[in-house]
Amino acid sequence: MTHIPFEVDLEADKKYCWCTCGLSAKEPFCDGAHKTANTDKRSLHFYVETSTKALLCACKKTQNPPYCDGSHNK
Ligand code: FES
Structure with a gap:
């Protein structure tokens, strides 16, 4: 399966929680x-x-x- 990064708008000083397990229905x-x-x-x-x-x-x-960081291309 090919992955491409998610383009997102991030707000200053807001706490974000990035999924590390890949199971979230709200990726990333x-x-x-x-x-x-x-x-x-x-x-x-x-x-x-x-x-x-x-x-x-x-x-x-x-x-x-x-x-x-481009690792998805390797
Ligand atoms: S999507 Fe994981 S390094 Fe690009």
């Missing part, structure tokens, strides 16, 4: 699905200092979470 953001799945993964909390567009990783292989 966490919906709590990891809590009932057989996984030890947890959401990654992050903020941005200024409102911006961003590409958030969908493949979960990025080395710079939550942002896409």
Whole structure:
């Protein structure tokens, strides 16, 4: 399956929770699905200092979470 990053608008100083398990129905953001799945993964909390567009990783292989670093192409 080919993954492409999610383009999202992020607001300054708002708390975001990026899904790390890939089970969320609200990707790229966490919906709590990891809590009932057989996984030890947890959401990654992050903020941005200024409102911006961003590409958030969908493949979960990025080395710079939550942002896409092009690893989905490898
Ligand atoms: S979607 Fe690009 S690195 Fe994961």
